Amino acid sequence: MxxxxxxxxxxxxxxxxxxxxxxxxxxxxxxxxxxxxxxxxxxxxxxxxxxxxxxxxxxxxxxxxxxxxxxxxxxxxxxxxxxxxxxxxxATSPGRRQRPPLWRRHGELLEAMKFGNFLELEAQATLLRNFELAVIPGLLQTAEYARHAITAFRPDLASEKIDGLCDVRLHRQRTLADGAARELHALIDGSALHRTIGSPAVMREQLEHLLAASEAPATTIRILPTTVGGHPGLAGPFVIMTFPEATHARDIVWIETLSTSVYLDQETEVARYTDAFTHLWNRALDPAHTRNHLKEQIQELHP
The missing domain is CATH 1.10.260 (434 Repressor (Amino-terminal Domain))
Incomplete structure (x- = not known):
């Protein structure tokens, strides 16, 4: 690796x-x-x-x-x-920089996951290509879904720290929404739609939110059907960040684990993930069929 x-x-x-x-x-x-x-x-x-x-x-x-x-x-x-x-x-040393309010509120959590730099990079990216295998992408999660998902991932955390990570996730969503020239390409494995996080009611609200998000001009969502079978994405979720040419010439791949987060920026590494994303993106349902699929899933969850 x-x-x-x-x-x-x-x-x-x-x-x-x-x-x-x-x-x-x-x-x-x-x-x-x-x-x-x-x-x-x-x-x-x-x-x-x-x-x-x-x-x-x-x-x-x-x-x-x-x-x-x-x-x-x-x-x-x-x-x-x-x-x-x-x-x-x-020019200023990171230790002396004035941290933003989000960092001051949740610095301990962000530092433990090496997540502060992710927030900086994500905020500067003009294109985010996110593949998720088991859950809905964090940038598209509802507050309730996020709380249940984070609790499931991190059962070791006290409730106030769960609250902190939820605050960070919702802050990321607001940052994305405020971006003037940013795009999100969200590729979601179909298994995530069938995994009940929280409750059927939480899932129904989440899928309705996902359907609404799919109509946003800067957001493109595609579902990878489970009928595709084995594929490179089974290795795990990842995010590919693209930046303005004047700021950063190379893309960065970000991978989050249970205990930390890491990045890859070597040309061969980025190319491997880019090829994998493109391969899966082309095999996924197009946006129109994705919306139809979401509507069917929502209908199944209605009592």
Whole structure:
């Protein structure tokens, strides 16, 4: 399995690193050579440190080091400006940043699941492709369904922490709704529609909510029929995030486990998940047939 990593502190830092990598390669420098030239100027760095910067693994990046690298690579004014603009949002150390109210309310829960970075990335993405195997996607859950689902997933949590995770989930939905240019492609395995979470009444309300959401211009929902049989999605749910080209050139795949969450951003890893999503998306019911299927399921749940 690919290496599992915590998400980078900033999408912008990841893109700044990629720009620096491209400039280095264009200039014909190895990491060792670039680090050596920086050391000659009295800067503390090495090839490993530069590699972490290029791969977005550093939460803060010394601006004097970046300036030296840009000079070394003979970067154009445009490249210099863009790299520095990417660094600007992350110039403050994460530990000193003013956390948003949601983090201040539920920081303990978010930190335990490595979920704070997910919220940052999700809010910046312009396209979210979400495959769910066993439940309705969190961004499309009703409050009651979410409460029962989270309780089932995390029976170890006290009720107040369940409340906290529900608050986070509903906050995510509001953030999605407020996005000016964002799309959600939700792909749901048909088994999720037949799994009673909470009660038949809770499920009926949830499916009615899902049907209403399917009419939203920025939301496309497709149901993958259980008759499809075995498929790549049986490995588990995932989210593929796409960002504006000016912010982040690569997609990120996010996977949540019982105890933490991890991200994948290497080209081969992302391509594998993208291919899997596309394959399943094409085998799923189209939006019109999905709505008909939901109506049938809702009718079956009516007393």
């Amino acid at each position: 690919p290496e599992q990593k915590q998400a980078p502190g900033s999408v912008a830092l990841g893109e700044a690193g990629r720009r620096l990598e491209r400039l280095r390669l264009r200039g014909g420098f190895t990491l060792v050579a670039a680090a050596s030239r920086c050391q000659e100027q009295g800067l503390r760095t090495d090839a490993s440190a530069l590699s972490r910067i290029e791969n977005g693994r550093r939460r803060t990046v010394p601006r004097d080091l970046v300036t030296a690298l840009l000079d070394l690579y003979q970067a154009s004014e445009r490249d210099r400006t863009e790299v520095m603009e990417f660094l600007a949002p992350a």
